[in-house]
Structure formats: structure tokens, C-alpha cells
Amino acid sequence: MKEEGAEETHVLAFPIPSQGHINPLLQFCKRLASRGLKVTLAPTIFITKSAHIEVNNVRVEGISDGFDEGGMDAIKSPEVYFERFKVVGSESLAELIERQQSSGYPFKCLIYDSHMPWALEVGKRFGLSTASFFTQSCATDAIYYNVKKGLLSTPVQGPTVSLPGLPVLETHDLPSFVYYWGSYPIFRDSVLNQFQNVEQADYVLINTFDKLEDEVLKWMSNIYPIKTIGPSVPSIYLDKRVEDDKDYGLSLFESRKETYMDWLNMREAGSVIYVSFGSLSELGEEQMEEIALGLISSNHYFLWVVRKSEENKLPKSLAEDKSEKGLVVAWCSQLEVLAHKAVGCFLTHCGWNSTIESVSLGVPMIAMPQWTDQTMNAKFLVDVWEIGVRVELDEKGIIRRKEIEKCVKEIMEGDRGEKIKRNAFRWKVLAKEAIDEGGSSDKNIDEFVASLLCA
Numbered sequence: 001m002k003e004e005g006a007e008e009t010h011v012l013a014f015p016i017p018s019q020g021h022i023n024p025l026l027q028f029c030k031r032l033a034s035r036g037l038k039v040t041l042a043p044t045i046f047i048t049k050s051a052h053i054e055v056n057n058v059r060v061e062g063i064s065d066g067f068d069e070g071g072m073d074a075i076k077s078p079e080v081y082f083e084r085f086k087v088v089g090s091e092s093l094a095e096l097i098e099r100q101q102s103s104g105y106p107f108k109c110l111i112y113d114s115h116m117p118w119a120l121e122v123g124k125r126f127g128l129s130t131a132s133f134f135t136q137s138c139a140t141d142a143i144y145y146n147v148k149k150g151l152l153s154t155p156v157q158g159p160t161v162s163l164p165g166l167p168v169l170e171t172h173d174l175p176s177f178v179y180y181w182g183s184y185p186i187f188r189d190s191v192l193n194q195f196q197n198v199e200q201a202d203y204v205l206i207n208t209f210d211k212l213e214d215e216v217l218k219w220m221s222n223i224y225p226i227k228t229i230g231p232s233v234p235s236i237y238l239d240k241r242v243e244d245d246k247d248y249g250l251s252l253f254e255s256r257k258e259t260y261m262d263w264l265n266m267r268e269a270g271s272v273i274y275v276s277f278g279s280l281s282e283l284g285e286e287q288m289e290e291i292a293l294g295l296i297s298s299n300h301y302f303l304w305v306v307r308k309s310e311e312n313k314l315p316k317s318l319a320e321d322k323s324e325k326g327l328v329v330a331w332c333s334q335l336e337v338l339a340h341k342a343v344g345c346f347l348t349h350c351g352w353n354s355t356i357e358s359v360s361l362g363v364p365m366i367a368m369p370q371w372t373d374q375t376m377n378a379k380f381l382v383d384v385w386e387i388g389v390r391v392e393l394d395e396k397g398i399i400r401r402k403e404i405e406k407c408v409k410e411i412m413e414g415d416r417g418e419k420i421k422r423n424a425f426r427w428k429v430l431a432k433e434a435i436d437e438g439g440s441s442d443k444n445i446d447e448f449v450a451s452l453l454c455a
């Protein structure tokens with residue numbers, strides 16, 4: 001797999017400091033390293049000091065975001081954080097590039113998370129080729145593009161929206177920042193600004209695969225030179241061609257593997273519901289209680305990830321439950337869990353990584369989107385790929401225990417569940433084909449590497 005002359009080509013990868021953004025970019029770095037390139041990942045200094053990092057073949061160097069001691073959590077205002085990150089991060093990124101220039105292994109290319117368009121300017125200043133890395137689905141990116149270019153006017157007038165390359169969408173399928181136009185303006189601006197200067201980037205990389213989003217990818221490819229490079233998940237779960245690539249290798253959270261793996265090992269095939277809402281979502285206490293009661297009354301085993309910061313919302317009903325069918329953990333190796341034969345379905349918030357990981361491992365989903373792009377992902381996994389069901393909210397916006405129980409039973413026990421399982425298996429095969437030797441994403445990565453070597 002190694003390309004001749006590759007080791008002289010040094011790539012710098014610059015992720016947003018959040019688990020869901022670091023994972024796919026780091027994984028892509030490993031793919032480049034396995035082709036012989038020299039690769040440096042530059043998360044924030046705070047992350048290099050506080051995360052659990054175990055990566056081979058990718059060097060990790062910290063960049064200052066202006067909050068080296070506490071990171072993003074040190075400051076309550078995302079507005080202040082992002083503004084400071086832009087100013088301090090630009091300087092720190094420039095310093096790293098400059099330092100490297102005199103080392104004998106200067107950077108040739110900067111791959112930056114598309115949410116930081118300012119990084120492109122830094123890369124250009126030093127004559128690096130630049131690649132904008134999109135960590136969300138192409139469908140979601142297409143919505144943001146349409147809004148940014150004024151092709152979809154906001155606030156959106158319902159009840160449905162028709163856009164090229166996309167199925168007809170109900171307004172509540174749109175990403176929350178678009179549907180609830182006034183919500184989280186700082187994040188809305190950030191997702192729209194991905195398109196601020198992307199036409200100046202030499203490459204546009206996206207963590208998806210051709211067959212998964214064929215129509216919208218075709219449409220977007222007429223606008224930008226997109227290369228699909230996904231699923232960007234550890235190789236052991238797909239093509240197994242990257243040596244020792246069993247885990248993402250950088251975790252912002254701590255987990256105790258032996259507890260839940262031993263617990264899973266005791267369960268029958270397909271008998272466990274895995275429940276997780278990712279690294280950021282926060283649920284209300286009432287919602288937590290409904291989830292707990294729905295899971296308990298479904299009478300299936302469940303493994304539920306509740307982050308330390310959410311722990312205080314866990315309902316009493318869980319501790320009082322005598323069936324002892326549930327296990328709550330603060331964090332886990334999600335891919336290892338999804339790949340475990342005991343897992344029968346995934347109750348998920350539909351973050352894009354969770355979605356594409358579940359697709360890659362053929363696990364049917366119960367979609368419980370919370371915000372941002374999760375509503376779009378839910379729409380696709382239910383109606384386009386047909387690998388899951390979606391919960392319905394009541395008039396208060398809560399998903400009730402009966403609804404959860406109904407969805408669990410539909411997937412774990414019903415005829416619809418059988419069909420969904422067959423579809424999930426089919427998508428798993430297609431995901432592997434895409435990244436395996438000669439697949440669409442594999443070819444795109446080869447082309448990207450070849451182009452860097454010639455540059």
C-alpha cells in the first residue's frame with residue numbers, strides 16, 4: 001500500500017476539538033500513514049494533555065485555542081471560545097507550520113475541519129495545499145450550501161422542501177439550525193461558513209461513501225471537487241488492511257472496558273439494545289426517566305452510555321428495577337460494542353459518526369435525533385436506507401416510554417425489524433466495499449495521495 005516517495009510528504013491535520021470531529025479526521029490520517037505519508041494531527045493543547053491518546057504512525061502536536069488549561073469547557077460562552085480559537089489558533093497553527101519548515105520535514109498539505117475556514121488562509125500563506133474535511137453527511141452539507149447561497153430561503157416555509165439531489169424533506173427533517181432559524185446562531189454561522197471560502201481549497205474530502213448518498217453527491221460534485229473517503233472508522237471493522245487499527249485511539253472520555261465487555265459476553269446474539277446520545281447531547285430529567293422506563297418495560301437487555309456530566313439525571317426507577325437487565329456506563333468503545341454479536345439494535349441520537357458506524361457494522365437503529373444534523377441523518381436512515389425506525393415526540397416534545405417500547409419491539413421482534421436487519425446487512429457490505437481495495441473511497445484516497453506526491 002505504501003507509495004514511493006511518500007515518506008517525504010508531510011500532512012498536517014487540524015480537527016475541531018470535539019470527539020465527533022476528531023474521530024473521522026484521525027482515522028483518515030491513519031489511512032494516509034498506511035500509504036507511507038508522514039502525518040501530524042494537531043488537536044488543541046488541552047486535548048493533548050487531557051485525552052487518552054494511543055495512536056501509531058500519526059504524530060500528535062498541540063495547537064493553542066487560547067484555553068490550554070481547561071479547553072472548551074473552561075468557558076461558558078461558545079461565542080467567546082470560537083472567537084478566541086480563531087485568533088489564537090491561527091497564530092499557533094502558523095507557528096507549528098513555521099517550526100516544521102526548518103525541521104527537514106516541512107508540511108506539504110493542511111487538512112482542516114471545514115468548520116474552521118480560517119485555517120485555509122493560514123495554510124495558503126505558507127504555500128501548503130489545502131483540503132477541507134467535512135465530517136457530516138453530504139445531504140446535510142447540501143442543505144447548508146443551499147442556505148448559504150440563498151437557494152433555500154430562511155426561515156423555511158413548510159410544510160415540505162424540495163432541493164436537487166435530496167428526497168422531499170419535511171421542514172422538521174432539516175438540520176435544527178435551519179429549521180429553528182433563531183436557535184444557536186453561533187453554531188448556525190459556523191455550519192454555513194463551511195462554504196465561505198471552500199472553493200479556494202485544493203481538495204474537498206467528505207466522510208461518506210458514494211453509494212450511501214449517490215444523488216446528492218452527484219449534485220454537489222458539480223459544484224466542488226468532492227472526494228468521498230468514508231466510512232472513516234477503524235480498519236479492523238471494515239477492510240482490515242491498516243495494521244493494528246482497532247480503535248480511534250484518542251478519547252476525551254474514560255471507559256472501563258472489562259465491565260461492559262464481560263457483561264456483553266454473557267448475552268445471547270442480538271439480544272441487547274445499545275443506547276447512546278454521543279459526546280455532547282444533554283437530555284432532560286423527564287426524558288431520561290421515560291427512556292429508562294421504556295427500556296425496562298421492553299424486557300430486553302440494554303447497555304446505556306450516560307456521560308459523567310449527565311449521571312445526576314439518572315432516574316431512581318433504574319436503580320429500583322429488579323429485572324437487572326440494564327447496564328449503565330459512563331463511556332465505551334462504541335465500535336467494539338456495535339460489533340459485538342450480542343447487540344441487536346442501537347438507540348441513537350443519530351450523530352453522523354454514530355450513524356455511519358452503525359451502517360458499517362450492520363446494526364439497525366432507533367433514531368432519536370436531538371439537534372444539529374441529527375434530524376437529517378434520522379430521515380435518511382429511516383426513509384432512504386431503511387435501516388431503522390424513528391421515535392415520535394408527544395406534544396411536549398418528549399418521547400414517552402410507550403413509544404420507546406414500541407420502537408424497540410418493532411426492531412427486535414417484529415417483521416419490519418427482520419426487513420430492517422436485512423437492509424442493515426446489505427449496507428454493511430456496501431460500506432466495506434467502498435473502503436476496501438478498489439472501492440470508491442479507496443480509489444479516492446489513492447488519488448488524493450498521488451496528487452499530493454506530484455504537487
Ligand code: UDP
Binds near residue numbers: 305
Ligand atoms: N463514542 C464512543 N463511546 C461512547 C459514545 C460515543 O466511542 O460511549 C464515539 C462514537 O463512536 C462516535 C463519537 O463518539 O465516533 C460521537 O460522534 P457522533 O457524531 O455520533 O456524535 P456527537 O458526539 O458528535 O454528537
